[in-house]
Amino acid sequence: MAINPLEFNERCEFGHYETKPNPKNGNKNNVFIPDFSRWFGYRTQTLNQQFTLLGVNKQHTKMIAIRHDDKVNEQVKVRIKGIVYDVVLISSDDRSARETFDLLTLALPEKP
Numbered sequence: 001m002a003i004n005p006l007e008f009n010e011r012c013e014f015g016h017y018e019t020k021p022n023p024k025n026g027n028k029n030n031v032f033i034p035d036f037s038r039w040f041g042y043r044t045q046t047l048n049q050q051f052t053l054l055g056v057n058k059q060h061t062k063m064i065a066i067r068h069d070d071k072v073n074e075q076v077k078v079r080i081k082g083i084v085y086d087v088v089l090i091s092s093d094d095r096s097a098r099e100t101f102d103l104l105t106l107a108l109p110e111k112p
Contacts, residue, residue, distance in 0.1 A: 003065050003101045007041035013079040032084050040064040061107045068093055068100040078106055
């Protein structure tokens with residue numbers, strides 16, 4: 001699958017949650033704190049990938065491609081257009097080429 005970096009035309013933020021008090025009433029809220037941002041492009045999931053994710057109860061997933069970055073792992077959260085996603089799977093390009101890419105499968109967090 002060829003990835004064209006010219007298709008990386010949207011920006012996403014990678015970060016984490018911190019618990020901070022609300023200045024108005026003191027209640028503690030989880031707040032998304034961005035650590036860094038990257039350009040990305042959407043990728044299309046095959047039907048086989050979609051059915052596999054359905055088998056492990058992962059629905060409403062997105063697949064994006066970014067340039068390879070060692071800071072990206074399954075613990076970081078990804079915010080795209082104000083919506084925060086969990087990283088479900090990272091498929092890294094392990095070639096020793098100059099331009100390598102990571103495919104990230106993102107899912108909405110499960111509600112407790």
